[in-house]
Amino acid sequence: MMPRSCASAGAKVVRATKFASARARAAGGCGVASRLPTSCASRSPLGGSRGPTSDVSVGTRRNLSACSQATATVSEVQRVLGIDLRGKKAFVAGVADDKGFGWAISKALAEAGCEIILGTWVPALKIFETSYRRGKFDESATLSDGTKMTFKHVYPMDAVFDTLADVPEEIRTNKRYEAADGDFSVAGVAKRVKEDYGNVDIIVHSLANGPEVQKPLLETSRHGYLSAVSASSYSFVSMVQHFGPLMNKGGAAISLTYLASERVIPGYGGGMSSAKAALESDTQVLAFEAGRKYGMRVNTISAGPLGSRAARAIGFIDDMINYSVANAPMEKELGANEVANVAAFLCSPLASAITGSCIYVDNGLNTMGLAMDSKALERDE
Numbered sequence: 527m528m529p530r531s532c533a534s535a536g537a538k539v540v541r542a543t544k545f546a547s548a549r550a551r552a553a554g555g556c557g558v559a560s561r562l563p564t565s566c567a568s569r570s571p572l573g574g575s576r577g578p579t580s581d582v583s584v585g586t587r588r589n590l591s592a593c594s595q596a597t598a599t600v601s602e603v604q605r606v607l608g609i610d611l612r613g614k615k616a617f618v619a620g621v622a623d624d625k626g627f628g629w630a631i632s633k634a635l636a637e638a639g640c641e642i643i644l645g646t647w648v649p650a651l652k653i654f655e656t657s658y659r660r661g662k663f664d665e666s667a668t669l670s671d672g673t674k675m676t677f678k679h680v681y682p683m684d685a686v687f688d689t690l691a692d693v694p695e696e697i698r699t700n701k702r703y704e705a706a707d708g709d710f711s712v713a714g715v716a717k718r719v720k721e722d723y724g725n726v727d728i729i730v731h732s733l734a735n736g737p738e739v740q741k742p743l744l745e746t747s748r749h750g751y752l753s754a755v756s757a758s759s760y761s762f763v764s765m766v767q768h769f770g771p772l773m774n775k776g777g778a779a780i781s782l783t784y785l786a787s788e789r790v791i792p793g794y795g796g797g798m799s800s801a802k803a804a805l806e807s808d809t810q811v812l813a814f815e816a817g818r819k820y821g822m823r824v825n826t827i828s829a830g831p832l833g834s835r836a837a838r839a840i841g842f843i844d845d846m847i848n849y850s851v852a853n854a855p856m857e858k859e860l861g862a863n864e865v866a867n868v869a870a871f872l873c874s875p876l877a878s879a880i881t882g883s884c885i886y887v888d889n890g891l892n893t894m895g896l897a898m899d900s901k902a903l904e905r906d907e
Contacts, residue, residue, distance in 0.1 A: 609874045612639030620732030622650040624666040626834035628732030630862035634870040636675045645683035648710050649702035685761035687711040716768040728873045729769045731781040734758040738796035740841050751797035758801035766812050775821035778873040783826045793842050806884050813882030823881035825872050830860040830888030853897045855890035
């Protein structure tokens with residue numbers, strides 16, 4: 527357990543700096559180097575350091591035990607528990623703006639030093655690249671050290687197609703797909719990434735689509751149902767199939783699921799709840815198969831409702847958010863960065879023994895068995 531907060535430890539270092547030597551001699555306390563180390567404020571929000579690690583020295587061997595708590599807070603925790611992904615490469619599929627989980631996860635990984643490669647849905651590619659180039663995302667792309675998150679490459683991608691041969695003629699000739707500058711299938715993008723950048727360490731699946739999501743399951747067509755499963759869950763299987771051979775040993779794959787996989791969420795239809803259930807089941811099987819074959823880990827995050835552009839297609843996302851705030855143990859709206867921080871952890875060596883898991887990041891909503899705003903709780907006055 528961390529004995530002191532970052533702010534508390536940082537304040538103690540600042541106060542101790544002025545009189546460290548004198549206090550160490552007079553009181554037998556901690557002797558702190560006269561040069562102020564990197565402050566807590568300069569560290570990544572994820573716990574990793576973007577600069578040199580803090581260096582707190584102790585006065586004497588006799589004082590080492592007395593200083594252990596402060597030293598562990600300022601130096602050891604930063605060194606041992608900091609998320610450091612420098613030298614790693616991540617492929618993130620499903621980023622088309624700066625509002626969703628895909629963007630937030632990309633930013634969290636970048637904060638930890640990871641290089642980011644994107645796969646963006648072909649019809650959204652030009653708008654995304656233009657918006658980024660013109661600075662519309664500058665504020666949300668700014669990292670904790672003041673630099674701007676950059677991408678090594680943004681590939682056109684449609685994860686509904688495993689190979690280019692699977693793409694029907696009406697899609698190939700569709701004007702919305704003119705932005706594709708090459709093979710935009712999963713296999714094609716994996717091949718291009720390998721040719722351009724070699725192996726990768728992380729793959730992130732931030733993809734979901736159900737053309738009939740607003741229809742009850744009883745009214746969902748076979749085409750709508752299978753389309754939801756294809757785009758939202760099998761696409762993850764396809765990514766692990768084709769990117770698995772590119773993964774460095776110890777790599778990690780992450781996807782995003784939702785509580786509707788196991789609980790009834792009226793209005794979340796069109797086969798999307800089934801797709802999320804399939805995604806969670808596939809996560810366990812892929813963890814075993816890809817773990818044995820490629821030495822990689824596979825996990826999914828069950829995130830609470832977020833008012834992203836994609837979620838607006840559901841039609842009642844604001845109601846879902848309000849319900850969560852009213853009924854979850856943590857009475858607050860979920861932030862995309864909160865999900866992203868967990869994703870960065872799961873992709874790091876700190877989570878080296880976690881695989882095949884579904885991690886809930888929803889302010890605890892999944893634990894509730896009775897809604898706090900239920901009519902059953904109403905009492906006559």
